[in-house]
Amino acid sequence: MPEIRALFWDVGGVLLTNAWDHEERNFAIEEFHLDKYDFESRHKLCVQPFEEGRMSLDEYLQQTVFSQPRTFSPEEFKQYMFSLSKPKPDVLEIARCLRDRYLMATINNESRELNQYRIKTFGLAECFSLFVSSCFVGIRKPDERIYRMALDFVQRAPEECGFIDDRPVNVEAAARVGLRTILLMNAQQLKRELNHNGVEI
Secondary structure (H helix, E strand, O other), X not given: OOOOOEEEEOOEOOOEOOOOOHHHHHXXXXXXOOOHHXXXXXXXXXXXXXXXXXXXXXXHHHHXXXXXXXXXXXXXXXXXXXXXXXXXXXXXXXXXXXOOOOEEEEEEOOOHHHHHHHHHHOOHHHOOOEEEEHHHHOOOOOOHHHHHHHHHHHOOOHHHEEEEEOOHHHHHHHHHHOOEEEEOOOHHHHHHHHHHOOOXX
16 A cells, blocks of 8 residues: 555544534534524534535524524624534644644634634644545535545545545545545544554654
8 A cells, every 4th residue: 555645634523623513513502502402403404505605604593593682692602602512632642743744734614703712713724735534625525526636625635645534424435436544433543543544753
């Protein structure tokens, strides 16, 4: 097999906690006493344009939360959303150890404001030189086009690139494109599988 020259990483569930997935939304539903069925129904209608960068966070909240009067402000809700993001130190440390030896990039599904907040807050730009985020490119995983676009950006063959994600559907799509994939379980397993692929920590 060719030597790996580029590593693509998912963000939510890999480097950081998820930005706005089921668990985070459930926390907000409880914190702000939202009607779960109503909110989730509205979220389902908005999530694709929201994560593809065609809907701002303010527009998303207007349609999902503030379609009726509330006792809290949009700013309070946004700050709560941001506060839910936490680092995954063990995996971040692995990424930092590799940043000087490999082309490092992300392929992730996130809305623009949350994505930018997380890049800045957790210093991801110090580790990654390219962010192939759904909100920037208008395509979400597991659509195979986002992986092909990432390969075009870095000008590497698929077999020269590793991809790390915590969701089987995303790993399977990347493998179909030809990337060398790792389904993340934990940091120790990640180290073993990177080593197996010739990437020494």
